[in-house]
Amino acid sequence: MVFGVPLVAVILVGTVFALNLNRPPLELCSALATQTTALDFTVSLSVQVQNKQGTQSRFIIPPGVGIPGTIWVSHQLDQYGTDGRSPLCTDRPDSSGTYQGYNVIHVRSTAKLNFTLGDFFAVWGQPIGPDANFNSAYVLQEPGFQWQMCIGNPQDTINIKPGNWGNETMVPNKFITMMYFPSSGNGCLG
DSSP states (O other), rough: OOOOOHHHHHHHHHHHHHHTTTTTOOOTTTTTOOSSOOOEEEEEEEEEEEEETSEEEEEEEOBBBTHHHHHHHHTTTTTOSTSOOOSSBBBOTTTOOOOOHHHHHHHHEOOOOOBBBBHHHHTTTTOSTTTOSSSSOOOOOOOTTEEEEEETTOOOOGOOOOGGGGBBBBTTHHHHHHHHEEEEETTTTT
């Protein structure tokens, strides 16, 4: 008994260590494709939810979408993906805790198609639209709040325009902002 308990503990720790050494590397959406691609670009997405006073925002960060081992609800577009990934995917959030205020959606496809923001939301498994954004795990609907979608770099407020929700076409370097805010406040359109 004196030697049995420590021996079992050493065997368990050794087994866990050995299993972790043999685990495959973390799959990244941003990893270069090994297959030939017809499309390969990124789109920036910022999803912001303001408090009731409209003075602070929290960000909704897609938790890794469209790569093996992460959230991947719709498989309708899988045939166009590369290396076992959806053609529309995001990396997991950075473990450092640093967040730049937007997520990068990788659009990497074996066919030249017009992917939309609605396609990405389908892969993620979330609704999209001014009256149906996100399930309650992400946002609790509040009376007197509204959604607004803007296209353009938030640093260049002169060129911001309204977005087309689920029909918004993904093109290289597009910046999309979705904001949930009090109706009495200013959304991303100002």
